[in-house]
Amino acid sequence: MTENNTYAFALHGGAGVTPGRDYSDAEAHMRELALACERDLRAGAAALDIVTRAVEEMETCGLYVAGRGSAPNDVGYVELDASIMDGATRQGGSIAAARDVMLPIRAARAVMEKSEHVMLTARGAERFCRQHGLEFVADPDSYYRLPVGVVEEDLATANRAHGTVGAVALDLQGRLAAATSTGGIFGKSEGRLGDTPIIGAGTWADENVAVSCTGLGEAFILAGGAQDVASRVRYGSQPLDEAVEGLIADVGARDGDGGVIAVDREGRVSMRWNSFGMKRAWGGAGHIPTVAVF
């Protein structure tokens, strides 16, 4: 890997936002995170560490539908999904439908780095996490909380309300990485997986692009997901924005809503959504970190 002289990142806190609701706590949190990402990338941090840390922070704060802010499934307990990909090594890891893992993205990274597999689910994922000394939530009843901008009604109506967190980054060495973590769709069926834990659907990183998706997972899976953006760039030579818009259009054609963040090896950042908005932050060399929702 060679010096690249540029760096960039983007974060999302989910595209399931409702006009008129107050997301100011999440915005303030994302601003802090964005400042830290910018500072650390400028200082030479690895893209993989940036996306891991950013997602961990979003998992533990309880402001988003991931980690602490996850909602229970239709039988009353939280199932967590997360995936991570290192574009420089083309390695990936994920956990799916895992219970009470404190930092799902750290678990996904452990699968990538310490197992011979890409994906572990449910009891197997939990056993792997225990074997590798990863922390579990001690008291699930008091730990999980409603994230910012989510009301009880969203849980009760099972109206496909959703949220997720994700991060993409390009570092000074030219390495790209992506990470995504979610509690999934509110009131989801026990055992249901969306796009988030699937490498290529919710998360992708290679030598050209890093992509993280959020939205109705079924539609993202059927539209080809994050890998579709990479293929549009690789085989179709599409500019990043066009590639991201192409995926979003395909998700929309499948009655899905959601958003995508992506960064390419030149440090271009693309963020698109077809919902009311997407909690997001971005920055890079020469760009002051910026936060927005709608």
Ligand code: ASP
């Ligand atoms: N994609 C997630 C899922 O389907 C939800 C979201 O991103 O809002 O589980």
